Every structure is written in C-alpha cells, then in structure tokens.
Amino acid sequence: MKDINKIYRMNERNIQYYLDSSSKINPKRQSFKVASVYAIVGIIWIVTSDNLAVYVAGRDNLYEQIQTYKGWVFVLLTTLVIYISIRNSLMLFDKALNEIYQNYDELNKSHETLLELEGEIERQLQDLHILAYYDTFTKLPNKHLLEKEIKNLINSSKIESLTNKFAFICLTIDNLADINDILGHKYGDLLIKNVGNTLKDIINNPNKISKLKEDMFAIILLNIKDKNEVVDKVNNILLKLKRGWKINNQEFHISYNLGISLYPIDGSNFNDLLKNSNMALSKVKSLEKDKVSFYDKTIEERNVVKINLINEIIHAIENEQFSLFYQPIVDLKKNVVIGVEALIRWIHPKKGFVSPMDFVPLAESMGLIDNIEKWVFKQALMQKKSWNEKGYKSIKISINLSSKRMNNDCFIDELCSMTNSMEIDREEVQLEITETSVIDNLEIAGIMLNKLRSMGFKIALDDFGTGYSSLTYINSLSMDVVKIDKEFIKSISNKNKNAIIVTAVMNLIHSLDLVVVAEGIENIEQKEFLKLNGCDMGQGFLYSKALPAVEVEKLFTIKFE
Known part of the structure; x- marks a missing residue:
C-alpha cells in the first residue's frame, strides 16, 4: 500500500x-x-x-x-x-x-x-x-455462530407469530479424560473429531449441531412437540454414538451425558437456554453414564443454595468461624481416655450448627478443603502442644486426612515443620484416612503413607466397612490402626450375623498385628461384646460426644465404668 x-x-x-x-x-x-x-x-x-x-x-x-x-x-x-x-x-x-x-x-x-x-x-x-x-478442529459451527442462529430463529418465530418449540441439548463425552490420561491428548482430540463427524452425519437440517468447548457439543432439535419426542430423538442419537472406539488396538466404550432445556419454556434467549441446559447437565453428571436430564427450576434452586453455601464456607474460612471439637478414644481394657479425634465444627452466625456432612464434601469438590485442613492441622497440633504443657503428653491426637490433602506434595513438609516447631512427638499424632480416599490411586497413597510412617506418624484406616471393605487394602497399605465403622457396631449382639462378621474382622486385623478401634459405641452391651472379643479401643456416645477442648480435658483423668 x-x-x-x-x-x-x-x-x-x-x-x-x-x-x-x-x-x-x-x-x-x-x-x-x-x-x-x-x-x-x-x-x-x-x-x-x-x-x-x-x-x-x-x-x-x-x-x-x-x-x-x-x-x-x-x-x-x-x-x-x-x-x-x-x-x-x-x-x-x-x-x-x-x-x-x-x-x-x-x-x-x-x-x-x-x-x-x-x-x-x-x-x-x-x-x-x-x-x-467455526471450530478449527471439527469444522463445526462454534458457540458464536450458534448464538447468532438461535437469535435469528427466535426473532423469526416472534415476527411470524410461531410457537414452535425447540430443544437445546448440551452433550458431553464422559470417557475423554480416561483416553487423554492413557493414550495422550492426541487420541483424545481424534475421538472428539470422530464424535463431531458422527454428529454431522446424524443431525440433519433444519436441526443444528455446534461445538461449544473441548468435550461439549450443542444439538438443536427444531419443531418438537413435547419431552417424549425429544427423548425418542435423543435415544436415536445415542444409539448411533454409543459404539466401541478402537484406537491403537485399544478399545474404548464411550458414554455420554446430556442436559436439555426447551424453548420457550426454559428460556427465551440463547444465554438462558445454554445456562439451563448446562444446569441439567451438571445434575446428570453425578448419576450413571449415558443419562439424560431436562432442566427444571428445582435444579436452579439447589444450585443457588450450593453457591450460597460455597460463599458462606469462604467467609467462614476468612472469619475463622470453624472450631475443633474432640471425641475421646477409650482403652477398652483400662477404661481410660488414651486419645482424642479432632472433629471440625461450624457454628454459623445465623444458621447455627452446620453438619460437616453438609459442607466438607462441597469444600472438597470446590478445592476449598486444603485451606480448611491446613487450619485443622494447625489448631489440632497447637491444642496437642497445650495439653503436653499441662501434663497430658500421653493423649494422642487423631486428625482426618482427605485424599486431596494426601496428594499434596507439600503436605508432609508442612506437617513435619509444624510438629518440629511445636516440639510434638510424631508418634502421638495419628492420621486417619478412608478406603475411598485411597482406592482411586492406591500406589501413590501407599508411597505417601510409607513416608509418613517412616517419619514416626501413626496411620489409621477410618470407617472400615463402609467402602469396599477389602482386607487387601489393609495388607497392602502401611498403617497401624483399623477403625470399624459404627454401622457394623450398632447392630451387634451375641447371636446375630453382624457379631460374627465383626469378630472375624477383628481377629483378621489382629493377625496382621494392627490395633482395632470400634466407632459408634452407644450402649454397655456393645462395649462388653467388643471388650470380650478383643477389641482394643472404642469411641462413641457411651463415653462422650465430641466436646470443646476445655470440656474434653475433664475426661483425661477419670476412669469409665
């Protein structure tokens, strides 16, 4: 020029x-x-x-x-x-x-x-x-073009006074992460391209197909009458998509999840339809594979509650609304407290007590558990140091360890640094893990637990009996204590099958030279049965519920009947 x-x-x-x-x-x-x-x-x-x-x-x-x-x-x-x-x-x-x-x-x-x-x-x-x-990889229309087409479709319907419904479907590939992890992203991309080509073949005009993001496609089914018709068409699509994909002699059976919103019932514009179909999709992802979910207002209401709770958890972390309570662990032979389990409690300024079951899983899923557990470990170890200074050095402190925290490479260094600075004997610190926290990556968990034990920490398998209940994990993982879940304990008697199972499990655990702790002891009959059959320790409401530190201290010097 x-x-x-x-x-x-x-x-x-x-x-x-x-x-x-x-x-x-x-x-x-x-x-x-x-x-x-x-x-x-x-x-x-x-x-x-x-x-x-x-x-x-x-x-x-x-x-x-x-x-x-x-x-x-x-x-x-x-x-x-x-x-x-x-x-x-x-x-x-x-x-x-x-x-x-x-x-x-x-x-x-x-x-x-x-x-x-x-x-x-x-x-x-x-x-x-x-x-x-257009998506450069699949050559399908992208989100921007789909938005223009949806706007034109809605505007033409308004101008021509049409009331034809259409379905806005978000479809995701479930197995993509597996393929990326096993074979690499190159083959994951190849799968996406194959899915896109298949959808191009089966979605005919005037219906529309679009690529929204990495593993998500949008399908627009026009001129539908009701949900039943949508379900029939979706099943036909899944029938053609659900086939084995063979890549490098490795066969993968691909599954999909679909979230659906309907125009104009669930939204009168592109953004609302996309948002609501995504909400329906998030609901179905927690269910079985190859599931279809339609949007309804209860999903949004639950999501609002969830978002509010997440914000409240963040504020609770910032404003230190959490506190630790301690439940005594009793030596069943000596009937004295030999340790405590640190349990987090949230006293909400407006809602009052919030159960850990309501906020801990959500904190884990949102990546907030790391900050919470850092606080828990610091507070629990500071309390242990305080008890040591008061003369209660023999009281062990037991702290729950999540899978996310366990997979954090810095965790061991942080824990060692805290015990060193507070002059706490690591043998008096017990870390509790669950079967479900280690089963997804048994090898890495084994390495981590071996390191912790070699440094002097005690390891306990918590809630044994609620997961896979396999003694293989006890044998393959490095640990010191097995805690039998309260669901087994609450129904035992001298005659029922649960009693026989619990007795057999305790004998097997003892044969591996491990300590047995029974959780959820609520009455004298349960205590006597466990004591008679060789259970080493117990905890439950029979002895005490979880208490603040000041109150639980009073139990350190008494002997239970």
Whole structure:
C-alpha cells in the first residue's frame, strides 16, 4: 500500500510539470509563435538582403543573381527556423506522451496490485469468518455462530407469530479424560473429531449441531412437540454414538451425558437456554453414564443454595468461624481416655450448627478443603502442644486426612515443620484416612503413607466397612490402626450375623498385628461384646460426644465404668 501511494505521488508531480504555465502545450500560442518568428525573420531578411545587394552590385545582372540566391537562402533559413520551432513543440509533446504512457503502465501495475490486495483481503476476511464462527478442529459451527442462529430463529418465530418449540441439548463425552490420561491428548482430540463427524452425519437440517468447548457439543432439535419426542430423538442419537472406539488396538466404550432445556419454556434467549441446559447437565453428571436430564427450576434452586453455601464456607474460612471439637478414644481394657479425634465444627452466625456432612464434601469438590485442613492441622497440633504443657503428653491426637490433602506434595513438609516447631512427638499424632480416599490411586497413597510412617506418624484406616471393605487394602497399605465403622457396631449382639462378621474382622486385623478401634459405641452391651472379643479401643456416645477442648480435658483423668 505504501508503494502504491509513492507511485501516485510521483505521477502527480510528473503530470503537474505539464500543467505549469512555462511548459504546458497551447496550440494557438505555439502556432502564433512560429508565424511571428517566421514574419520577423522574413522582414529582417528582405530589408537587410535588399540593401546589401544594392550596395554590392547595384541594379544590374549581378543584382538579379544575388536576388535569386537571396531567395534560396531565405527559403533555407525559414525552413530551418520552422523546423526548430516545430521540433521543440513536438519534442515537448512527445515527452508528454511518453510520460503519460509510462504513468499509464504504472497505474495498470498499481491496479493489478490493488486487485491482488483486494483478493488477499477477501481471503483473509473469509479466514477470519471461519476462525470467528467455526471450530478449527471439527469444522463445526462454534458457540458464536450458534448464538447468532438461535437469535435469528427466535426473532423469526416472534415476527411470524410461531410457537414452535425447540430443544437445546448440551452433550458431553464422559470417557475423554480416561483416553487423554492413557493414550495422550492426541487420541483424545481424534475421538472428539470422530464424535463431531458422527454428529454431522446424524443431525440433519433444519436441526443444528455446534461445538461449544473441548468435550461439549450443542444439538438443536427444531419443531418438537413435547419431552417424549425429544427423548425418542435423543435415544436415536445415542444409539448411533454409543459404539466401541478402537484406537491403537485399544478399545474404548464411550458414554455420554446430556442436559436439555426447551424453548420457550426454559428460556427465551440463547444465554438462558445454554445456562439451563448446562444446569441439567451438571445434575446428570453425578448419576450413571449415558443419562439424560431436562432442566427444571428445582435444579436452579439447589444450585443457588450450593453457591450460597460455597460463599458462606469462604467467609467462614476468612472469619475463622470453624472450631475443633474432640471425641475421646477409650482403652477398652483400662477404661481410660488414651486419645482424642479432632472433629471440625461450624457454628454459623445465623444458621447455627452446620453438619460437616453438609459442607466438607462441597469444600472438597470446590478445592476449598486444603485451606480448611491446613487450619485443622494447625489448631489440632497447637491444642496437642497445650495439653503436653499441662501434663497430658500421653493423649494422642487423631486428625482426618482427605485424599486431596494426601496428594499434596507439600503436605508432609508442612506437617513435619509444624510438629518440629511445636516440639510434638510424631508418634502421638495419628492420621486417619478412608478406603475411598485411597482406592482411586492406591500406589501413590501407599508411597505417601510409607513416608509418613517412616517419619514416626501413626496411620489409621477410618470407617472400615463402609467402602469396599477389602482386607487387601489393609495388607497392602502401611498403617497401624483399623477403625470399624459404627454401622457394623450398632447392630451387634451375641447371636446375630453382624457379631460374627465383626469378630472375624477383628481377629483378621489382629493377625496382621494392627490395633482395632470400634466407632459408634452407644450402649454397655456393645462395649462388653467388643471388650470380650478383643477389641482394643472404642469411641462413641457411651463415653462422650465430641466436646470443646476445655470440656474434653475433664475426661483425661477419670476412669469409665
């Protein structure tokens, strides 16, 4: 573009040269100029030559000859003058023509360059349109183009007074993370592309298909009558999608989840329809695979409650609304407290007591548990230090450890740093894990627990009996204590099957040289049965509920009956 402007300015200067008064061609003036020169030269010549001839020859034959020669000389001189005058004008004209032809050629070249630039700009605009409105990998319309199409669809329905419903469906691939983890993202991308191609084949006009994000597609089914029709069409789509995908001789059975909102019932614009179908999708993800969920207001109400609770948890962390209570762990043979389990409690300023079951799982899912557990460990160890200083060094402190915290590489360093700075014997600190917290990654959990035990910490398997209840985990993981869940304990008697199972489990645990703790002891019959069958320790309401530190201290010096 700079070159074209330069050529234009140069041509403008050249043309201006011929428009200047000193150089421009004027036919009338030029003709008058030539005629005037000719007349003046002629008159001068005649007068001068006649006088000269009379002076030289007088009026005789020589005079006549000189007149003849003079005529020829005059013709030659005037011819020369006329030639020079016309030549100068024509040379100027020729120069002008050459400049015009040259400028014309340059303009032609500039025009060709402009045409090429125009073509390039058009190609770039097409590329930009594709980048703006299409997914570069699957070549499907993206979210922006789908939004425009939905707006046009809704506007045309309003203009034409149509009431036709359509379904806005969000579809996600469940197995994508597995494929990415096992084979790498290259094959995950290949799966997405294959799913996109399959959807292109089965979703016909006027229905629409779009790629919303990495593992999510949008399907718009037009002119639907009711939910039953949507379900039928969705089942047909899933039937064609649900097949084994074989990649590098590895077969994967792909499953999908779908969330559906309906226009105009669940939303009158693109954003509401997308939001509500996503809400329906989030609900179904917690259920079985290949499930379909329609949006309803209760989902949104639950989500509002969830969001409010998340915000309240964050405020509780910032404002230190949490506190620790401690439930005694009793030696069943000596009937004395030998340790306590630290349990988090949340006293909400407006709601009062909030159960850990209501906020701990949510905190884990939202990534907030790390901050909470950091606080719990610090507070529990500070309390242990305080009891040590009061003379209760034999009281062990038992703290629950989540899977997220256990997989944190910095956790061990933090824990060791706190016990060192507080001068706490690590053998007096017990970390409680659950089966479900280790089963997803048994190998990493084993490495972590071995490190902790090698540093002196005690490890307890909590809630044994609520998960897979496999003794394999007890044998393969490095631990010291197994805590039998209260669900087993609450129904035991000398005659029922639970009693037989609990007795057998305790015998097996003892055979592995581990300590057995029974949770949820609520009556004397349960205590006596456990004591008779060799259970080492117990905790439950029979002895005490979880108490604040000041109150639980009072139990350290008493002996239970």
